């Protein structure tokens with residue numbers, strides 16, 4: 001064994017600056033973050049991009065469209081009072097429902113409710129789920145045990161039942177519905193976030209951050225949250241359609257929004273009663289609902305592929 | 313130089329491992345580090361060698377208190393790190409840094425190289441302006457052989473060797489007094505290994521820092537260390553000056569490790585006595601009684617199973633824990 005078996009004796013060989021320089025002569029000055037990489041991959045995904053555009057257009061139309069529609073969603077056209085086919089002279093561009101209300105206005109309003117429920121209830125789930133999951137994962141030990149056993153118990157409760165009872169006891173309240181659905185949907189979110197936090201917590205870069213003098217709070221803010229975000233975003237896009245569907249189901253059962261307010265689920269329920277006479281009143285809201293669900297799912301899948309760290 | 317720099321005394325790290333119990337867990341201590349003592353002087357490099365799983369990383373992390381010690385003292389400039397609270401510990405870590413084994417895993421994938429290197433500055437020099445921080449980061453990047461214009465790139469855009477340079481830059485930016493290198497080169501290509509080891513040696517000379525250099529590669533340890541500590545199942549087998557250890561290894565385990573290192577001379581290589589270690593590393597949950605090495609030791613006798621050998625002096629600057637080192 002020579003005394004210095006690994007020192008390279010050529011002059012300059014140990015300086016290594018030129019090597020690094022040569023390696024990266026062609027390199028950009030600006031790096032591309034994982035976010036930018038993911039966005040690029042998402043842009044290459046035709047289905048996800050189309051879905052995103054469709055969703056933006058639909059949401060825009062639902063919220064801005066009613067201004068341009070001559071009838072409001074609750075106004076009854078006393079000249080009609082029954083379901084009629086589209087008629088441009090009366091301003092019922094998609095016809096009326098069985099009470100003579102403008103179908104287009106009702107679909108747009110229903111869309112508002114469905115989008116709002118989707119986003120607000122998911123936000124409730126997001127806040128509770130991320131807080132509980134990150135706390136359980138990062139603190140570990142007893143805190144983790146208690147929180148996760150609670151989640152297990154909640155999973156075992158038939159939650160549809162829970163919502164229905166809530167609705168029956170407290171009456172049909174718009175905001176109560178957001179909360180109730182959010183309370184149901186946070187369970188899976190908390191498990192996902194906890195799992196992610198657990199794997200992150202043992203990563204060397206978290207240890208490195210502690211060695212660099214980081215406090216627990218700064219480590220969570222600088223390292224844990226940005227790294228959990230990708231998974232959370234994917235799960236959020238996949239939760240929104242679930243929530244919309246859940247709301248539709250409640251509305252279908254007559255437990256959703258209070259008439260004359262409506263949602264796509266409620267419209268489908270109304271339409272289903274007259275589907276032999278005016279299939280239009282069922283098909284139009286059903287198409288809107290399915291398109292939205294489809295788009296959210298495609299977008300979620302696209303995001304998952306784009307953010308998948310295995311690909312990098 | 314009478315002030316103690318780093319003194320580790322009888323350091324123990326035991327992990328509770330669940331070994332049974334259906335509802336109420338039964339826990340047995342896994343003795344990852346079991347009674348290690350050593351000193352480190354300013355500007356000195358202590359190599360730590362041993363097989364995989366013998367507790368090298370755990371020892372390094374326990375010195376920095378990234379893992380709490382079960383027992384023992386880690387005295388840094390006269391203060392026992394194990395007795396400090398969170399805040400005091402953060403303050404003490406300014407002078408203690410670590411370079412990790414896996415270069416990519418030790419860098420946050422969502423941060424730029426510049427932000428990663430600047431992180432210690434943000435924690436310990438909060439008054440520094442953004443421009444001042446950037447200047448320091450750029451200087452340090454240049455010092456470790458990275459192009460400053462790559463400051464905005466992300467870890468996945470660097471090679472393994474470059475990632476390790478980022479890790480080294482992060483560890484060095486505060487000019488610490490002690491850096492623990494946990495197998496900093498074992499994940500790298502052989503040609504890159506030499507560059508990184510030499511970079512560490514250059515930095516050590518320039519900044520006068522002490523290194524605790526963990527590795528399982530005896531050739532690299534020989535190159536960089538002043539003294540070497542041989543670890544087996546969490547216990548010190550031999551602690552000696554480099555020259556003494558490589559010339560006259562006293563412990564049967566050290567002898568076996570050294571005999572496995574190839575000699576770059578074919579005649580010598582063919583004729584040397586190779587001591588083959590038989591059997592696997594015993595489980596640290598249930599280590600052998602007496603001398604932990606006895607299940608694989610060619611010289612083991614009945615006394616080895618009964619009494620734990622203490623570290624004893626075996627010549628100038630050499631200590632060995634073996635009942636039969638003189639035989």
Ligand SMILES: Nc1ncnc2c1ncn2[C@@H]1O[C@H](COP(=O)(O)OP(=O)(O)OP(=O)(O)O)[C@@H](O)[C@H]1O
Nearest residue numbers: 327342344363364365366367368369370371528596
């Ligand atoms: N957090 C932990 N919980 C339980 N056991 C652990 C933990 N960390 C390490 N161990 C155990 O402690 C022992 C020593 O591990 P350590 O990582 O220090 O070994 P090492 O010498 O660094 O090995 P390598 O060369 O593979 O890095 C091993 O048996 C390992 O399984």
Ligand code: SF4
Nearest residue numbers: 603606609616634635
């Ligand atoms: S004490 Fe006995 S078993 Fe242990 S190393 Fe020495 S001779 Fe081998």
Ligand SMILES: [Mg+2]
Nearest residue numbers: 368369370413
């Ligand atoms: Mg290790």
